Amino acid sequence: MQRGFYFDQSRCTGCYACEIACRDWHDIQDTSVRWRRVTATEQGSYPDVQLSYISLSCLHCAHPACRAACPADAIHKRESDGSMLVDADTCLGADACGACRAACPYNVPQFGPGPDAKMQMCTMCHDRLEEGKSPVCVAACPMRALDCGAMEELQKKYAECGAARGFSYSPQTCPSIIIKPRYE
């Protein structure tokens, strides 16, 4: 089973509640480290301007490039649901390595400040999933624009869309996400 995210870009107002809820739940004080991040894309010119936001975390790819690139075997995929897991003790750190960051097409792997900083990223709130709760970003969204579940079920529940402003689907890594775009 592969668990993934659904994101309804047409609903997202760029309020950042998901990003800060993630930060609070996982106690990430340093704002240079962003497990989930909301970014805006503005296109067109006045008055025909278009604005969309995208909220992305680790996409828990079916074929993760980070794992393939890691020389220390510090990045794993949980067998139970395909979510990613980082072993900070094994990770070689930002300065010594950083191969995962270079490999990820979505700029997901995060390193805090300091030469020995270890890689960290979205855990899909595994602690919460085990309690039967949704990831904190999903539970936080005031627009109910995020969902999380088995990809098979998400594909049944939502029409699959691969592309949206601020995102392009990587056929090599197969990110576990379904996005409903704001603009065609």
Add this chain to the structure above:
Amino acid sequence: MSDPAGSETVHITSCPHDCGGRCVLKVHVRDGVVRRIETDDGEEPQLRACVRGRAYRQRLYAEDRIRTPLRRTGKRGQGAFEPVSWEAALDAVAERMLDIRQRCGNEAIMYIAYSGNTGTFLHSQLGVFRLLTLFGGFTPCWGSASFWGSLFSSEATYGTLAAGHTPDDILNAKLILMWGWNPAETVQKTNTAWYLARAREKGANIVAIDPRFTDSAAAFARDWIPIRPGTDTAMLIAMAHVMITENLYDRAFVETYTSGFEQFKDYVLGTSDGTSKTPAWAASITGVDEKRISALARLYAATKPAKLLTLGAPGRSAFGEQFHRAAATLAAMTGNIGIYGGEPAGFGLAPVGLKPEAGTGLIARRMPGNLPEGARQRKAIHITKLWDAILTGKGGGYGADYTMAYITNANPVNQFMNSNRAAEALSSLEFVVVHEQVLTATARYADIVLPVNTHLERNDIIRPWQGGHYCVYLKKVVESQHESKSDLDICRLLAPRLGIDAYGDMNDEDWLREFWQEARGMTHGEELPDYDAFKQMGLHRMPRQAPAIAFEHLAAEKPFNTPSGKIEIYSSTIAARNDAELPPIPTWIEPWEGPQAAGAGEYPLQLISTHSKRRIHSNMHTVGWLRDLEPHTVWINPLDAAARGIVNGARVRVFNDRGAVLIEARVTGRIMPGVVSMGQGAWYQPDENGVDRGGCVNVLLKDTHSPAGAFCSNTCLVEITKEP
């Protein structure tokens, strides 16, 4: 607090801030420390919190929380203080207050309080109000920086502030006009943005009329109609012209439920003043193409039910009350009043749940010895005139020569207009006391700063201040941080020092229990649990079958509480004021510092003040998690930027005769040419030359109000230049 070591307890609470929402926070506490904050995960509609609530842990444990009472050691505004004991601080405050009362009289003491706590039962400015009343009186302030134009218009037109619907009614509308209204950022009633998204998905047509392409416009609107700030009234009147000349208005509704339509019609058609208010007339004022004005008028007249939604922004302007009066008139002309999916375009209070008189009204009623109502109104000073009153006193026509300011629940240097003049005014006083949580721009002008706790450190009760099917017990979840105390506890300690015996007779729990008991009789018929049960459950939801809507009982004998019993398009109460600038029918009046003046003078750009999604007014500006989400910028259209050699991200100077602000430019097609915008609430930081480096928009605003008392924060002209 009494939980066993190591165990985690989850408490339900909310926020007491002055935003449009009232959401649920679930606070995790272990060993007396807040560890995490979640939001409502119960039955839908869940009351999910915004980013500000989610970041509250960083506010509670902020580095810049004031730890002890402070006494000024440097110049006012410099921010140099020394810590002192509570004993010494309270003694100093009492000594100076007794001296000033004896030498200058009670009226020389100005009490400046605002909306630091909104909708709370116990902890608000009214505790201090009561202390100062028992002290023999003071000079209060009046007005609202948010929506005085709307309050005034709603009372005059409908005879009530309860002229709104609950946000779930958005799902019943076929057409929604978001007029200067951006709930995605302001959270105008919890869940409003969610209902707008769902309405759009259901096929509702949503149109944004706004100088900016807001987050709400981008997410919900099918069309965006940019309009010059301060000209909305002209567009609404021209829409009325289309409805009248094309016979599109709801004649039966107008004849049955309104009074004064004929006078309005004479004005619109130009019978009374020789100017026909056609779409072409409005196009030249508003910058909106006349065909678009006509089309919107036809759409609004033909699509029912329809909501014209606004809260305050267009009315925060030179003649802002006219905007709200015109909007309500169009709601009546389209018959969108008293029906599901409609909207009266009055003040947004929904007739449901606890009434406004529950809550802070209860403590207000326990204030013996206050000035009589009439005398208080006469002596009160409008919030835009505080600095003028302090600097000119009796010579300027005010009631006293003010020597002292007592400031709580407010950051007026930052949030009321003309910050440089505010700094000058507070610097001129003999004595300034401020209750605060962090060292705000205002607190820097105090002689004594008394540290106040947050809502997570004391018990209270809160209602959604615009009405709602719920209320929340604001539970004390941790002990007061550092040496902070509640405003009420400070009053309890000051009272005996001021010779007041009667203040400290009840503790918080007794007050709350008594207020709740009384509040149980102040609902729209809903039953409320007893105090202990409510305190235990934290969130009380009232059963709901349908949205709550205003004026549901149109068939009643007198559905509108106005002198005529009808919707007063011609307002007899306004007419009685006999003020040429406050006409009794909705009227377009050319504003000062409006588009016409922009074309002629040295300050060619219209400046508007918006809300920022990462602050609640000036609250939380220094919270790191929020601050780093987006830079604080001035928005400028690429055309205006190119003409000034400004590129995106450049450091620019925004200025006029009142002051100058240094800030980063955001060059964007999301704002119309000729208009620039800044989010209000960034902290005022004047440098040695008096130039604000904090990006406080109120440095630039003129300290005056509309004829009815609206705060004109969207009436301002500036120029912008590139900084070397």
